[in-house]
Amino acid sequence: MRPRLAPDLEAIVLTCLEREPERRYPSAGELAADLERFLAGEAVQARGPSRLRRLRRRLAQYRALVIGLAVATTGLVAGGAGAWAIQRENRRELQRLSNLELERSRFLIEQSQARKLAKRHAARREAFSRATLAPTLSSQVAAYSELLQRFEEAWEARVARARLWRELCHQRRALGRDLAGSRQAAQEALRDVEQAIEEASEDLPLELFRAELLRCELRRPEAALRQYRQIAERPLGAKAADSPAWIVAYAYGRLALARGDAREAERFARKSLQGAERLPEAGVLLAEALLALERPDEALETLDQLGALSSEGVLLRGEALRQLGNVRDAESDALRARELDPEADGVAALLGRVYLDQDRSGRALRFLDEALARAPEDPRLALDAARARLRSRQRLLEVAPLVRRAERKLSAGDTELDEVRREAGRVLAGLAGLTPTDRALLGLPVAPPESAPKPKTP
Secondary structure (H helix, E strand, O other): OOOOOOHHHHHHHHHHOOOOHHHOOOOHHHHHHHHHHHHOOOOOOOOOOOHHHHHHHHHHHOHHHHHHHHHHHHHHHHHHHHHHHHHHHHHHHHHHHHHHHHHHHHHHHHHHHHHHHHHHHHHHHHHHHHHHOOOOHHHHHHHHHHHHHHOOOOHHHHHHHHHHHHHHHHHHHHHHOOHHHHHHHHHHHHHHHHHHHHHOOOOHHHHHHHHHHHHHHOOOHHHHHHHHHHHHHOOOOHHHOOOOHHHHHHHHHHHHHHOOOHHHHHHHHHHHHHHOOOOHHHHHHHHHHHHHOOOHHHHHHHHHHHOOOOHHHHHHHHHHHHHOOOHHHHHHHHHHHHHHOOOOOOHHHHHHHHHHHOOOHHHHHHHHHHHHHHOOOOHHHHHHHHHHHHHHOOOHHHHHHHHHHHHHHOOOOOHHHHHHHHHHHHHOOOOOOOOHHHHHHOOOOOOOOOOOOOOOOO
């Protein structure tokens, strides 16, 4: 109404002008009472319209405009929401198409790699077949060498080539054809095995292979024993998933035999054979232990069950036959072992003992001296060499030093040592060249009888 009009008076006037009867004064008396209160400066009962009512009235005045604005606003909001939803769906579709394209690219790459890998595997199998079917050992080695130039990761080829090198070593060593070449082949086999150990997923059998190469082909017993000790002390972990305890048992058996415990070696050899009945090395170990325990019949049975034998197995069979009294077959086995490996340890010792049993002491002396030169600390060889000298009546002054050498290694009261001493006492009783120390060692009087004839100078 009027800007300068008092708010209370304006409220009274607006109450009188209300459209709805219930909002106006009920009677003229109440209007007069409210005016008197206004004039008296008291608070009036009339209240002007609230801001919300005023807004409603304003909107009612411009109803068409308000409805148009509302409809336009709703349309804009709905349109924006729809556009946003469409845009979001478009983004999702683009992302899905991008993912599909990425998957397609990845699939094509994997498919291409799979084809290349399949071709590589096929070429690798073909190369393995060619190497396996090569007519000679040398051509097989050459084929595996060519294969490894193309497929450096093929550690199985290295193992196969190492086995071929080992066979070549035996072939070149047979009959003494090419001893230098055999040693070179053994070194090549060792290199291949050591490289395969670094690449293989399960390397315990390969470590056993390395130990056998060191012991048999390369003649390095101390290095082989260190390898056996590493195998025995190694825990069976991830690289030994199949728990090849028979390999560890075999290593323990070799260590036991090296320290002279034949019974423990037999126990571990039998345990090893339970896990790998066709392992020739375990059968050979068992035969060695049985021979050390003086059970040649069981050793012979064990070796016969192995079938084809290496020079080491043939030697053990010959020793078993000799202990059983079959010196003729023992000599044949010793000569056969010498053909297979002229440098094999034990050939000369076996031949010397065979000839000693046949009373061919001259030949026995030659082979036993050769064996003693290779194993000077072997007390049994020293006693056999002393026995050969006594029976051939040659180089008798060397008997006492040999007996002394054996005495250092053997325990007091050894039966064979006592037998050699008694035999030396009978043969050397009148020998004047013995020193008092040697005569005391052999249980002879300090001075020989003066009437005893002097032996001829050898």
